[in-house]
Amino acid sequence: MRTHTHERTNRSSSPTAAPVDRGVYSISVTAELSGVGPQTLRLYERRGLLDPDRTGGGTRRYSRDDLERLRRITELVELGVNLTGVREILTLEDQQSALRAEIAQLSHSSPGPSGR
Amino acid sequence: MRTHTHERTNRSSSPTAAPVDRGVYSISVTAELSGVGPQTLRLYERRGLLDPDRTGGGTRRYSRDDLERLRRITELVELGVNLTGVREILTLEDQQSALRAEIAQLSHSSPGPSGR
DNA sequence: CGTGTAAGGAATTCTGACACG
């Protein structure tokens, strides 16, 4: 997981997870940036892989975070994983990063034997 | 037809992972116990989902652990995950149990705020 | 530009059959 936030960042208030990552890209821009096609993006959403924001009018707004997630989806699909599998994997990976964060915090007080 | 073996007889010596779990079931017995069919078991192996022991003559020997893993595989396949996805998921789940074990050990010295 | 749904080609998963030890 790489964070490429150069400028344009949120050094405003919260330093950790940024809920400031509002959706800004339309479906057509997202399709162009990702190479994934609008219909496919809608399909991913119906399958529970993505959940972009919506404007009051119902238009999808994809965030930077959504784009990163989409990159991972594309990776897995190219690997040959079907959409149901991708959904499970993303869930597991989300859990994993939570677990790793917990370990990092616990290690703060007592440095462990550096697993892995 | 699912067999709910609630026996859970593993009170031998080591309480955690038992490397004593030698392969004992032939492919036909494993097929019968799991309802998975011999050709499918071989396919799972080629796809990297299972890696049963082999006798000197090359005959597969499935362990209790393999059976448990197979149950999980069946679960995921029935859920609609394809075999490539199942492989990735099993890898992630193996990593997860390692991470959880690490957390459990770290928590021994300093009890955390009960995550999850 | 956005929304959604129904049709069809390409690829995948799995089984039953074959040949052999």
Place this chain on the structure above:
DNA sequence: CGTGTAAGGAATTCTGACACG
């Protein structure tokens, strides 16, 4: 009983097209 491989039906994934706001 075990080993392996090639053939074919069923289901899935994705795209281009349609109709509409």
